[in-house]
Amino acid sequence: MKKIVWVIILLIMACQKEVSKNFILKGTIDGIEDGTMAVLLNIDEFKVIDSVLIEKGKLQFSDSLKFPFFGRIVLKNKKEVNMIDLWVEKGDIVFKTTQKDIISSQGGFNPSVKSKSISAVIGKYNQVMQPIYKKQKEAYQKFKDSLIDKKEFEKYTDDIVTTSLEFCMENPNNYFSVSKINEMKTVLTKEQVKQYYDKLTENLKESPKGKLLKEYIEIKPLSVGNMMIDIEGQNLNGETVKLSNFKGKVIVLDFWAAWCPPCVKQMKNEFPKLYEKYGKEVEIVSFSFDKEKSAWEKLSKELAIKWVNISNLKGMNDNSVARAYNVNEIPTSFIIGKDGRIIKRINYEDNLEEEIIVALKEK
Incomplete structure (x- = not known):
């Protein structure tokens, strides 16, 4: 009798476990190397959901979720790293693609992804x-x-x-x-x-x-002409730095993160030149939306960042700093005048140097 009761309990627990796994993501990738590591990321929160090794071109993830999230499957082997962007929602999510199509569709949604409603x-x-x-x-x-x-x-x-x-x-x-x-x-x-x-x-x-x-x-929007909102963070040495410390100089307040490829590109190619050219007149303050100090620190050292580099390690989606400046995508920068007023909101396509030159001419 006891044995039967335990069997029933185990069955109930198994069913409850299956119910909690309310999405199942199955994929087939023709031409991909067996043993390739596949990691599913929640980009909204930038956290790892699960990781598996691909066998015979197949992978599968499952987990529970309350609301859909924008996800990314990172595929890594000894030869290369590739990515598949997709939305994860409750129910079955399936895709069938090829190694060639993954490479050709970098930066976009793979059209083979099918889910309950969002893919449509x-x-x-x-x-x-x-x-x-x-x-x-x-x-x-x-x-x-x-x-x-x-x-x-x-x-x-x-x-x-x-x-x-x-x-x-x-x-x-x-x-x-x-x-x-x-x-x-x-x-x-x-x-x-x-x-x-x-x-x-x-x-x-x-x-x-x-x-x-x-x-x-x-909330009252922060716009051009408003006084800057003071923010603070810690640098890599753990020292607290406030934005108001630099009032009296033109400030380029830049929001970035180690997980943002366009940000990294800008930090590598654009900001060092601007720092060397305008560093005596302009204070560049980069505020990282990373959650993990190790990732922020590793990339900061690789990039050899010389200007002010701070973070509160709270990510972007639930960060009072992001809300204060209405930042919901990165890279985003603000040019702040010597008097502390917002002169310009800079999006990725804008010419940052041209706007700096304009700011320096203002009295």
């Missing part, structure tokens, strides 16, 4: 947006070749924002759209964000990204 939304979004992205890319080349001016080029960027907003308004109640509005909120009006937020179900309003939208609607 992404498919619709990409179908709408691809022609517009293509036009912007062509316009950017013309801008670089001085065939069109900056104002003409910015029309194509505006088209991306307008069309993305229209898509999200028409397809509001999914986590992809909520995430997209969060990405764009600093270039939208508060009224546009509120109109979108009001369309959401209560469940999505209570989601992490839904709460971020509500918070953004309710």
Whole structure:
């Protein structure tokens, strides 16, 4: 009798364990080397969910989750590192691709990924947006070749924002759209964000990204002309540094993280030149949104960062510093005048040096 009871208990525990694993991600990659390490990351929180070794081109992850998250599968072997970006949601998520297609689709969503609902939304979004992205890319080349001016080029960027907003308004109640509005909120009006937020179900309003939208609607925005908000962090030696320490100089406040490839590229190629050229007149303050000091410290040393480099090691999504400056994507920088006023918000496409020159001319 006792044996039967234990069998029943074990079965119940097994069922409960299976229920807790409320997403299963299965993938097949033709042509990939057996023994390749596959790591599933939650990019929203930048944490490792699980890791497996690929056998016969197959991998599988499973775990519990309350809300969907933007994920990345990092594939690493002795030869190379590749990535697959995808959304993870409850239910089955499957994909079948090839090693060649992974390499060719770096930086975008692999179209073979199929899930309960989000993959269909992404498919619709990409179908709408691809022609517009293509036009912007062509316009950017013309801008670089001085065939069109900056104002003409910015029309194509505006088209991306307008069309993305229209898509999200028409397809509001999914986590992809909520995430997209969060990405764009600093270039939208508060009224546009509120109109979108009001369309959401209560469940999505209570989601992490839904709460971020509500918070953004309710807080007073930091904009050009406002006084800077003082922030503080610790440098790699554990010393506390405040932004206000540098008032009286032009400040470039840069937000970055070791896990952000465009940030690392900028830190490696652009900032050292700016520091050498303007370091006597301009204080560069890089604030890292890393959570792990080891990752931040390792990359900082590799990059040989000479300017101010601080962090509070709280990440980006739940960080009062990110909220204070309305930062939801990186790299993002701010140019702050000698009097402590915000002169310019710099996005990745902007010419940072040109804006520094303008700031230095201000009295």
